[in-house]
Every structure is written in structure tokens, then in C-alpha cells.
Amino acid sequence: MRNYPDFYIDGRWTPARDGTVYDVIDPASERVAGRITLGTPGDVDLAVAAARRAFNRYSLTTREERLDLLERVLTEYQARESDMAAAITEEMGAPQWLATQMQAWIGRAHIETAIAALRDYRFEEQRGPTLVAKEPIGVCAFITPWNWPVNQIACKVMPALAVGCTCILKPSEEAPFSAQIWAEIMHAAGVPAGVFNLVNGTGPVVGAALSRHPDVDMISFTGSTRAGVEVARDAAPTVKRVHQELGGKSANIVLPDAPLEQAVSQGVKSVMLNSGQSCNAPTRLLVPHDARETARAAAAQAAAETTVGAPGSNAAIGPVVSEVQWQRIQRLIQCGIDEGATLVAGGAGRPEGLETGYYVKPTVFADVTPDMTIAREEIFGPVVAILEYTDEEDAIRIANDTVYGLAAYVQSADLERARAVARRLRAGQVSLNYPDLDMNAPFGGYKQSGNGREWGEHAFGEFLETKAIIGYDK
Structure with missing residues (x-):
């Protein structure tokens, strides 16, 4: 010790x-x-x-x-x-x-x-x-x-x-x-x-x-x-x-021309990294309304593929840092259920077989509306909220509808389109199409x-x- x-x-x-x-x-x-x-x-x-x-x-x-x-x-x-x-x-x-x-x-x-x-x-x-x-x-x-x-x-x-x-x-x-x-x-x-x-x-x-x-x-x-x-x-x-x-509550806008399943899967897995304990994690996943079923299926699959286990087990994620943090995440997961969001992966409690340790199930909610608690509060755990938008203007409005402004993400097959959307997002760092880490990129946020x-x-x-x-x- x-x-x-x-x-x-x-x-x-x-x-x-x-x-x-x-x-x-x-x-x-x-x-x-x-x-x-x-x-x-x-x-x-x-x-x-x-x-x-x-x-x-x-x-x-x-x-x-x-x-x-x-x-x-x-x-x-x-x-x-x-x-x-x-x-x-x-x-x-x-x-x-x-x-x-x-x-x-x-x-x-x-x-x-x-x-x-x-x-x-x-x-x-x-x-x-x-x-x-x-x-x-x-x-x-x-x-x-x-x-x-x-x-x-x-x-x-x-x-x-x-x-x-x-x-x-x-x-x-x-x-x-x-x-x-x-x-x-x-x-x-x-x-x-x-x-x-x-x-x-x-x-x-x-x-x-x-x-x-x-x-x-x-x-x-x-x-x-x-x-x-x-x-x-x-x-x-x-x-x-x-x-x-x-804090942060970063939006991840998947534009209609993006490879939907790949973009959704990669977005979910990036949230799960470090057990969701990253302030810039893209926890609000914004998808086109007419692609909602495909998006939720891809997100659920990505969550299911996220293994949880002891730090030495080669699992994708380990525990969250403390009992206090675990209890907070559980409260917010239950809040999502109580407010009417649809649980498509994970949920409350520990993963099966992990009764000891502060482990959280990789969780995905669909049918999330911008006014729900899980769409507004930073959860700081492996939890993704899927929100739907009608068009590009609606997506930008939803993305900016937050007290936070640390990071944002845009996925599109058209780089010029992604760049144009990025310029309208009120965030200190915007990532296009899941780029590699840039150690020289300034890191910090707008607003709160x-x-x-x-x-x-x-x-x-x-x-x-x-x-x-x-x-x-x-």
C-alpha cells in the first residue's frame, strides 16, 4: 500500500x-x-x-x-x-x-x-x-x-x-x-x-x-x-x-451525408473511453430524424461491444473513480428513465459479474429531448444521449443550446460542409470526422x-x- x-x-x-x-x-x-x-x-x-x-x-x-x-x-x-x-x-x-x-x-x-x-x-x-x-x-x-x-x-x-x-x-x-x-x-x-x-x-x-x-x-x-x-x-x-x-456537454452532429452506422459507432465508443470521464466527450449524439432507427441500433451495438472489467483484464473500460461518482451516474441514468427517454443499452446498476468495484454499464438513451436532464447535465460516465434533428439548422440550434461550450464534433462526407457547420458551433474546439489528436491545438471552452x-x-x-x-x- x-x-x-x-x-x-x-x-x-x-x-x-x-x-x-x-x-x-x-x-x-x-x-x-x-x-x-x-x-x-x-x-x-x-x-x-x-x-x-x-x-x-x-x-x-x-x-x-x-x-x-x-x-x-x-x-x-x-x-x-x-x-x-x-x-x-x-x-x-x-x-x-x-x-x-x-x-x-x-x-x-x-x-x-x-x-x-x-x-x-x-x-x-x-x-x-x-x-x-x-x-x-x-x-x-x-x-x-x-x-x-x-x-x-x-x-x-x-x-x-x-x-x-x-x-x-x-x-x-x-x-x-x-x-x-x-x-x-x-x-x-x-x-x-x-x-x-x-x-x-x-x-x-x-x-x-x-x-x-x-x-x-x-x-x-x-x-x-x-x-x-x-x-x-x-x-x-x-x-x-x-x-x-x-465542464462540457459536447454535441456530436452526424450530418445526413455521413456514413451513419460508422459515425454513430465511433461516437459512442469515444464517449465510453476512460469510462466516460472526459470533459470533452461527445455525449450528445445528434442524428437525422429519418435515420433514428438505424442510429439507435448502431449505438446499441457499439455499447454492447464495449467490454467492462478489471483494469488488468484488457477490457475496454474499467470502473469510475469513486462511489460518489458512481452514485451520481446512477441517479442521472434513473433520471433519464423517469423523464421518458428510451433505454436502448445498459441502464442502472453494475454490469453482470462485477458486484465489487464502481463499474457502470455502457448506457445509451434514445428519444432524448433537449429539455431532459440527461441532455443538459454533465454525467461524466459512459452514457450517451441520442437526440434527433430535422435539418442542419435544427442540428446547429440544438448543439448550441447548452450552457457549456468546451467541444463539439461534426461528421460529414463533405469536408466543406463540415467546416461550415463547425464555424457556427459555440465551442472552443470542434473536431471534424474523428481526427487524430493534435497536441498543439488550443484546448479550452466558451461560456460556462x-x-x-x-x-x-x-x-x-x-x-x-x-x-x-x-x-x-x-
Whole structure:
């Protein structure tokens, strides 16, 4: 069993000042997998002070010095990548193949992307007599979630380090093992003392202390919209920059000219990936009204083909992260039934033969209307809602009829048509015909899905202030 009682502050492992022990549950077995200590505002004060001292030195480093540091981080990450995958499987139930091929891999990919972006990034630009300089914003606090744990750590920490910021990480207490290994990687890579710090804890205590802290210049949060509102409220009195990547209820428009069965099947399976625990999952499947029967049959078949099992079983999906999450998903599945949607696959309860562990049946609802709860609330589980539209205008209207705007998807045999529809969707990222992952594509949302962007060089700007030096060249 893992035991991580200390925090990483100012380049060394530091005992908690007065924290309580927290049991981390393995969602596949429902047994205790390890223990961490929950931090206090006093621990936050120590970490912020260390980051503030380090910023005075680190912000003055050269591009070449930071490139050398990031390359060392990459080397150490590669040496620990299998350990990272094992930790992610244990803490949040990701199947071993997913933890290895996607969860741990994407952490490395973000490091590589940050290195490539830093090589050519323009920190200064002269416009007439004025020099426009981009300088590190300062001390950054990161609150990260449990669903793609190292992805969210890496896509925040690496751009911050690349541009000269220092940081404090508060990972999810539900999935802290990967963050511990990340801190060990930072230490082994020789990240200067205070440049990276780790304090475990809950959102209402450690997260709130970071958000409110007057010596934190920026707070970057990934999680629910509800929690994001609290972060912004806590940060407001100090007028710090607030960057948020929040909830989603992404529409997947299958246009009439798309290969229907293939588009529907691929859409359903993309929702099921990671047990539906992805904020950008295409959970609202929009299909032409006259193709509804074919669509629901294809969706039901795709759900039936989605195997559920223990993380080491090579199943397509494992458990969801916790009992709280499992209960929420069950409530929303029952809500879909109660409100009159047609259950065409899955449903309430655990899959047959999986009485232990937080497993959810791959579920598909048809006859869903835009006003139903399952069409409006983020479920964060392996649940797809099929909605029908009459024409293209109706599809666009339904897709945009949401408080969220993180992602959207369009399927069409006519690329120009797909492009035209994409331009009218109010979402921060639109994917056409299930493209490959682009590590340089900006990631972030419109409306209540947040503000700012992550991934690639677009993330750099979130950690920079702009300074105009007028009269620089008379």
C-alpha cells in the first residue's frame, strides 16, 4: 500500500504541519490503496513563500537554461513512465492499456510539446519605437482533477516552467499517486528549489487557500463548473488571473451525408473511453430524424461491444473513480428513465459479474429531448444521449443550446460542409470526422466551460504578462 505523508516544498519532502490522513480508494476493489496527508492553509503559506523566493531567480533564466531543464524533466519522465501508468491505474481505475498508451503517454507528449514550443516562442516584438515584451506572470497555483491526472498536471506545469513561472500543485485527493511521482520526477530532474511545489489537500481547504492567497499571481483550475465558480469567487479580492477548464456537454452532429452506422459507432465508443470521464466527450449524439432507427441500433451495438472489467483484464473500460461518482451516474441514468427517454443499452446498476468495484454499464438513451436532464447535465460516465434533428439548422440550434461550450464534433462526407457547420458551433474546439489528436491545438471552452486555453504554444500566453516599453528605439 502506498503511503505519502509529506509534501514537496522548496526542493525537499516536508512533513505536513497539522494535516489529517486521507484514505485513497482503489475503485476496482473498493479497498484502501494508499494514504496521503491533507494539507492546511499553513502548508500553503510555506509552499507559496518558497515559490515566491524562487521566482526572483527563475524568472531571469534564459531560454536555453529552461530548455535544458525541460529536457532533463523529459528524460526523468521517460524513466518513470511505467510507474506513472501503474499509479494511474491504481488511483482512478484506468485499464492498464489505457493508462500506458494514453494516460501516461500524454504526460510525456505535453513535455515534448512544451520543449518544441519554447524553442521558437517570441517573447519580444518591436513595433515602431515600442518594445512589446512578454514576461512570466509570477507564482501560479494549479488545482487539477482525477480523470486525466497527469495530463492536467503536465499541460499546466510545463508551459509555466517553460516561460519562467514558479508553481504550487494541488492534485485531486482522489488521485494523488500520479502527482507524487510527478514531484519525484521534478526532483530527480534538478528543478530548482521552490520552482515546483506540491501540497495535497481538499478543494475547500487547500484549493481555497491557494485561490485567496495574495502572493499567488495566477490560479489555474480544471474541474466542475460549480467548483470553478468558487475558485473565481475566492480569487476575486486579490484580482489574480483566473484560468479555468470546466465542464462540457459536447454535441456530436452526424450530418445526413455521413456514413451513419460508422459515425454513430465511433461516437459512442469515444464517449465510453476512460469510462466516460472526459470533459470533452461527445455525449450528445445528434442524428437525422429519418435515420433514428438505424442510429439507435448502431449505438446499441457499439455499447454492447464495449467490454467492462478489471483494469488488468484488457477490457475496454474499467470502473469510475469513486462511489460518489458512481452514485451520481446512477441517479442521472434513473433520471433519464423517469423523464421518458428510451433505454436502448445498459441502464442502472453494475454490469453482470462485477458486484465489487464502481463499474457502470455502457448506457445509451434514445428519444432524448433537449429539455431532459440527461441532455443538459454533465454525467461524466459512459452514457450517451441520442437526440434527433430535422435539418442542419435544427442540428446547429440544438448543439448550441447548452450552457457549456468546451467541444463539439461534426461528421460529414463533405469536408466543406463540415467546416461550415463547425464555424457556427459555440465551442472552443470542434473536431471534424474523428481526427487524430493534435497536441498543439488550443484546448479550452466558451461560456460556462471556462476561459483561457491550454496545450501547445497557446498555453504559454496564459502564464505571461505583456509589458510595453515605449521609447525603446527612438
